Amino acid sequence: MIRSTPQDDNSAFLPGAKSLARKLTRFMPLTDDDLRMLDTLPISEERFPADTDIIGEGMQPRSVFLLQEGMAVRYRCLADGRRQIMTFLLPGDLCNPHMFLLKTMDHSIGTLTPVRIAALSRERLVGVFATHPRVSAALWWTSLQEQAMLHEHIVSLGRRDAKERIAFLLCELLWRYDAMGLAEDGMYSLPLTQTELGDAVGLTPVHVNRVLRDFRTQGLILMKHRMLKVLDVEGLQEVASFSKDYLHFDGASAEVLNYLNRLEA
Amino acid sequence: MIRSTPQDDNSAFLPGAKSLARKLTRFMPLTDDDLRMLDTLPISEERFPADTDIIGEGMQPRSVFLLQEGMAVRYRCLADGRRQIMTFLLPGDLCNPHMFLLKTMDHSIGTLTPVRIAALSRERLVGVFATHPRVSAALWWTSLQEQAMLHEHIVSLGRRDAKERIAFLLCELLWRYDAMGLAEDGMYSLPLTQTELGDAVGLTPVHVNRVLRDFRTQGLILMKHRMLKVLDVEGLQEVASFSKDYLHFDGASAEVLNYLNRLEA
DNA sequence: CGCCACGTTGAATTCAGTCAAAGAGCGTGG
DNA sequence: CCACGCTCTTTGACTGAATTCAACGTGGCG
Numbered sequence: 001m002i003r004s005t006p007q008d009d010n011s012a013f014l015p016g017a018k019s020l021a022r023k024l025t026r027f028m029p030l031t032d033d034d035l036r037m038l039d040t041l042p043i044s045e046e047r048f049p050a051d052t053d054i055i056g057e058g059m060q061p062r063s064v065f066l067l068q069e070g071m072a073v074r075y076r077c078l079a080d081g082r083r084q085i086m087t088f089l090l091p092g093d094l095c096n097p098h099m100f101l102l103k104t105m106d107h108s109i110g111t112l113t114p115v116r117i118a119a120l121s122r123e124r125l126v127g128v129f130a131t132h133p134r135v136s137a138a139l140w141w142t143s144l145q146e147q148a149m150l151h152e153h154i155v156s157l158g159r160r161d162a163k164e165r166i167a168f169l170l171c172e173l174l175w176r177y178d179a180m181g182l183a184e185d186g187m188y189s190l191p192l193t194q195t196e197l198g199d200a201v202g203l204t205p206v207h208v209n210r211v212l213r214d215f216r217t218q219g220l221i222l223m224k225h226r227m228l229k230v231l232d233v234e235g236l237q238e239v240a241s242f243s244k245d246y247l248h249f250d251g252a253s254a255e256v257l258n259y260l261n262r263l264e265a
Numbered sequence: 266m267i268r269s270t271p272q273d274d275n276s277a278f279l280p281g282a283k284s285l286a287r288k289l290t291r292f293m294p295l296t297d298d299d300l301r302m303l304d305t306l307p308i309s310e311e312r313f314p315a316d317t318d319i320i321g322e323g324m325q326p327r328s329v330f331l332l333q334e335g336m337a338v339r340y341r342c343l344a345d346g347r348r349q350i351m352t353f354l355l356p357g358d359l360c361n362p363h364m365f366l367l368k369t370m371d372h373s374i375g376t377l378t379p380v381r382i383a384a385l386s387r388e389r390l391v392g393v394f395a396t397h398p399r400v401s402a403a404l405w406w407t408s409l410q411e412q413a414m415l416h417e418h419i420v421s422l423g424r425r426d427a428k429e430r431i432a433f434l435l436c437e438l439l440w441r442y443d444a445m446g447l448a449e450d451g452m453y454s455l456p457l458t459q460t461e462l463g464d465a466v467g468l469t470p471v472h473v474n475r476v477l478r479d480f481r482t483q484g485l486i487l488m489k490h491r492m493l494k495v496l497d498v499e500g501l502q503e504v505a506s507f508s509k510d511y512l513h514f515d516g517a518s519a520e521v522l523n524y525l526n527r528l529e530a
Numbered sequence: 531c532g533c534c535a536c537g538t539t540g541a542a543t544t545c546a547g548t549c550a551a552a553g554a555g556c557g558t559g560g
Numbered sequence: 561c562c563a564c565g566c567t568c569t570t571t572g573a574c575t576g577a578a579t580t581c582a583a584c585g586t587g588g589c590g
Binding site: 151160 | 325339341343344347348349351363364365366367368369371372394395402405406408409411412413415416417418419420422423424425464465466467506510511513515516517518521
């Protein structure tokens with residue numbers, strides 16, 4: 001059965017900091033103490049409707065927050081209206097561990113769907129870095145992962161053609177959702193208009209449409225009710241020469257794990 | 266007078282961690298103690314010739330290092346030889362504070378010129394984060410700045426045309442060099458072939474050539490001996506709608522400075 | 531001096547953009 | 561329940577920015 005977003009079944013509803021915990025454990029196992037600490041971070045919950053700015057360019061960065069439910073994007077607009085989406089924010093994504101150091105936001109964060117976020121205590125977050133090296137390492141890992149995604153995005157826009165770009169994005173989202181347990185059998189929520197997709201991959205909505213049609217007629221994907229089903233994962237990955245190595249779901253190096261374990265003892 | 270890189274006058278030769286200190290003080294003033302600490306970080310110095318990989322994709326990340334002199338790039342190659350440069354590394358750039366968490370590099374770092382780097386002690390660096398909140402904040406700031414540059418790079422490749430992209434890059438480099446005291450009167454070292462420039466802005470060398478010619482005939486720039494002189498900074502910035510806000514050279518927010526000062530006392 | 535990589539220019543090609551119009555889906559309100 | 565209006569999707573024809581291919585300059589270095 002297919003549902004439209006926001007999902008109101010509990011598969012996407014992760015109270016406390018569970019979505020963050022889920023994400024961090026993709027990098028390394030966390031102790032019960034680590035998990036308890038994570039659960040003390042959220043201090044309030046906020047909801048935003050779809051197509052709203054959570055925070056806009058030029059504003060002063062407010063609290064660090066965690067996306068719990070829904071989909072959001074980092075984006076920037078040029079003076080003449082051209083728009084570019086830099087990042088997709090999915091449940092479990094932190095935003096932004098140390099942004100508060102800056103005077104003003106250099107980009108906006110906006111919702112694509114209704115969204116639920118948890119504001120995190122800045123003090124306790126700083127405390128985590130001091131007292132929980134394992135969580136701290138996992139948080140750093142998330143920022144490395146984000147950096148790697150930005151790198152790949154640059155490669156896509158700079159050197160990949162339209163089909164490769166779109167296939168690549170769809171693959172990235174598939175594996176990110178999968179890592180959070182939010183993709184089932186190649187299917188996940190994709191609540192984007194073709195204009196928004198174009199704003200992410202640097203193409204016009206018209207061209208996005210044509211590429212998606214080709215993918216559909218080739219039996220690679222199926223789109224319905226703002227859900228995407230990847231029918232042929234291998235095939236789609238091949239179009240984009242996609243390899244999920246850059247997402248670093250393979251965990252921390254043994255050396256780092258040993259080091260952190262020694263600190264524990 | 267014009268010199269080719271690497272510069273062997275001492276304007277670009279900053280022993281110890283001076284280049285890092287110079288960069289960090291663009292964000293906030295550092296105490297003598299902070300500076301002394303920074304100077305204890307380098308444990309060895311290495312040199313690489315031009316067009317060499319400092320570390321390649323797939324390798325295990327080694328030590329954290331600081332670029333002291335010369336120019337390097339982060340880049341990725343696709344299977345068929347297409348190449349995309351993600352980042353330019355200039356003197357004072359740190360590379361990469363927490364990359365060692367990962368099992369393998371997802372991109373390469375290569376030199377464009379002969380380069381001098383300082384390997385930093387991982388332990389002391391971790392120590393800095395624990396004991397020197399002010400340096401720690403400044404280091405975080407550098408990673409935010411890098412993230413902002415990646416964002417702008419994505420905007421360029423996704424939504425700016427050829428002239429805008431190239432003008433934007435030249436402006437960014439101008440202000441980055443300027444911040445390090447390595448640009449004088451709009452002139453700085455640009456030891457790139459047009460192919461390499463194209464690999465950064467996602468264009469072919471032929472098209473890069475044509476755009477540069479236009480800029481030259483418009484009296485915007487002048488290139489000679491691998492140096493670039495921006496004759497009309499305003500004009501070049503206008504072509505790209507460039508604003509240097511995103512580089513965040515305006516320092517930390519008063520709130521953060523207060524907070525750090527209170528920690529000090 | 532001569533090599534070789536890099537820069538420069540022109541002509542033909544192509545991928546993606548633009549413009550325009552028609553169709554589908556969905557919520558609202560009569 | 562259907563009609564309306566809105567936004568998003570889809571398709572076709574034409575345009576255009578950037579690529580490709582190919583040739584010729586040029587400047588630095590052994």
